[in-house]
Amino acid sequence: MDDPELRAEADAVLAELVGEPGGTARLREDQWRAVAALVKERRRALVVQRTGWGKSAVYFVATALLRRRGFGPTVIVSPLLALMRNQVESAARAGIRARTINSANPEEWDAVHEEISRGGVDVLLVSPERLNAVDFRERVLPELTATTGLLVVDEAHCISDWGHDFRPDYRRLRAMLAGLAPGVPVLATTATANARVTADVAEQLGTGAGETLVLRGPLERESLRLGVLRLPDAAHRLAWLAEHLDELPGSGIVYTLTVAAAEETTAFLRQRGFTVASYTGRTENADRLQAEADLLENRVKALVATSALGMGFDKPDLGFVVHLGSPPSPIAYYQQVGRAGRGVDRADVLLLPGKEDEAVWRYFADTAFPPEEQVRQTLSALADAGRPLSVPALEALVDLRRSRLETMLKVLDVDGAVKRVKGGWISTGQEWVYDAERYARVARQREAEQQAMRAYASTAQCRMEFLRRQLDDEEAAPCGRCDNCAGPWADASVPAETLAGAVKELDRPGVEIEPRRMWPTGMPALGVDLKGRIPAGEQCSTGRALGRLSDIGWGNRLRPLLAENAPDGPVPDDVLRAAVEVLADWARSPDGWAPHGPDAAARPVGVVAVPSLSRPRLVGSLARGIATAGRLPFLGTLTYTGAGGEHVARRSNSAQRLRALSGALAVSGDLAGALARTPGPVLLVDDYTDSGWTLAVAARLLRRAGSERVLPLVLAATG
The missing domain is CATH 3.40.50.300 (P-loop containing nucleotide triphosphate hydrolases)
Structure with missing residues (x-):
């Protein structure tokens, strides 16, 4: 012009x-x-x-x-x-x-x-x-x-x-x-x-x-050298990073798929002497600011980050981006690696895919627009209320997880069917059409993106050209720099000592489980007379799990064991040994029973199991194994009455889960007698905790039956 x-x-x-x-x-x-x-x-x-x-x-x-x-x-x-x-x-x-x-x-x-x-x-x-x-x-x-x-x-x-x-x-x-x-x-x-x-x-x-x-314009990034390195398992990937991080140019970003993986990776790298910082959705804002400043000034070798870092970090001389695990979309991957090499001649970009990546994709894939029946149920609930309803109040009326419910309301708001006002959400009464065909097409598009990411990790063609074609770049051509164009450039070697350290780090079991302290909003409207703060005398104590399902260590072992289609059977010996190790570490912790300090708890007097419809042998053998190893009596299993619904089903939000649990569990006469004969704290054993409401309801029953404290011990936490 x-x-x-x-x-x-x-x-x-x-x-x-x-x-x-x-x-x-x-x-x-x-x-x-x-x-x-x-x-x-x-x-x-x-x-x-x-x-x-x-x-x-x-x-x-x-x-x-x-x-x-x-x-x-x-x-x-x-x-x-x-x-x-x-x-x-x-x-x-x-x-x-x-x-x-x-x-x-x-x-x-x-x-x-x-x-x-x-x-x-x-x-x-x-x-x-x-x-x-x-x-x-x-x-x-x-x-x-x-x-x-x-x-x-x-x-x-x-x-x-x-x-x-x-x-x-x-x-x-x-x-x-x-x-x-x-x-x-x-x-x-x-x-x-x-x-x-x-x-x-x-x-x-x-x-x-x-x-x-x-x-x-064309999307070529002439400074980026792309590569993919396939290693046997999470321990090898962690060990590779510890061994080769210093060889990567300048400072950069190590992306992980989950918060747990970021925290595990950060801890291990620090043990190996690296100056790194974690950056996730759980990181406080002040700590994020400090981490960003430290990377900008090259005071850290890397930020170990989830997608929370996103595209918002501007460091022209960022020297590398490494992914421990594949993102579910090549377009998202291109966006993240685009942080590197903006103001330098060369930056290294490396993907270390894992067998567990797709399980993590599935775990976080609960983003599709809800079925029409649930949308109509939400609109009816708002129309019938005659007043604004908050999201917690809506949870009592609609069986949707909170994050998914909030996303749906935002879409309905833009479409004019609902409106956000002070105090919550209201119905506008405007006619709304459910575009099932479009939602299905978008879902298929997400599946196609995942397939493209699998193809990127295994392709023999130029990797930059592959990514550019995913973005419909008509000028896409071989880059001449990536591992497929110029030959592998990443050394796959991992010394035995470093690998042993990574295995030890990932084998270390034990994470805390925070108890529920407040009942969900709106329970009386569902016919469940629970509201406000859970009385201190009915609360569950802070508990322990072997690991999170999102971990790259124990999560990889526990996901197959707890998958919906996994066969029920006795707890594996290595898993039981790890549970016993968690119990021993717990006893020595400040809130355990070994220190005998002012914050120490009394030693458990027995073990109680949560009833399981899908994995009774697994939970039963775990509870009895813990009892035997700890030289504690196995006091029995809570009774599943069936009155409140299938309490083991993964309900979508807190109100609906608690509603399903209401009346579903009970303390049998035999268990009540055992508790009366052995007063004191009890260990409550289950396979996993998702929302925390099963443990909260079980603890309330046991505390009302006379238990001094209820200490939950589970195999996995889903968060």
């Missing part, structure tokens, strides 16, 4: 952004085309370009130019908290006043709102969840929509339910787009959108505002 004066002004702003005022920085041609479309033509544009291309430069340069021309502030909607922090600092270099509103800074919201009203904010970065927060939607959003000079949708693939990372909160942007004044430009950016997602996003952006300009 020919406008030399505007181009020169844009290049001057870019120079300020990169910290070289008066320098020779110059926008790329597609960057300039996007800036000109936004500033001069006031258009809507979608930019699909690889990570590191400079998408943020487009919206900051456009913001500076628009603000100089008297237009309102730029609103950037982004899910990436880390990126928000980086971009606030970048904007300041060009004199752009940027602020954020997200879940990490609620104490600043009022001050930011006031600055916006005064016109003192040039850029407001907002997390998508804020768009549907009642106070923000009613008090701040209307003013923003009316005064916005430029709307930016970062990570725009999240708008599309065809994308690998669809987020219902993004659909709220439809309302904001529709409410913008005529001629307000809109920019959407992403590095990971195939042709289907690109078309979907472009259509949503352009609705009622003319055709969207799509600027899509």
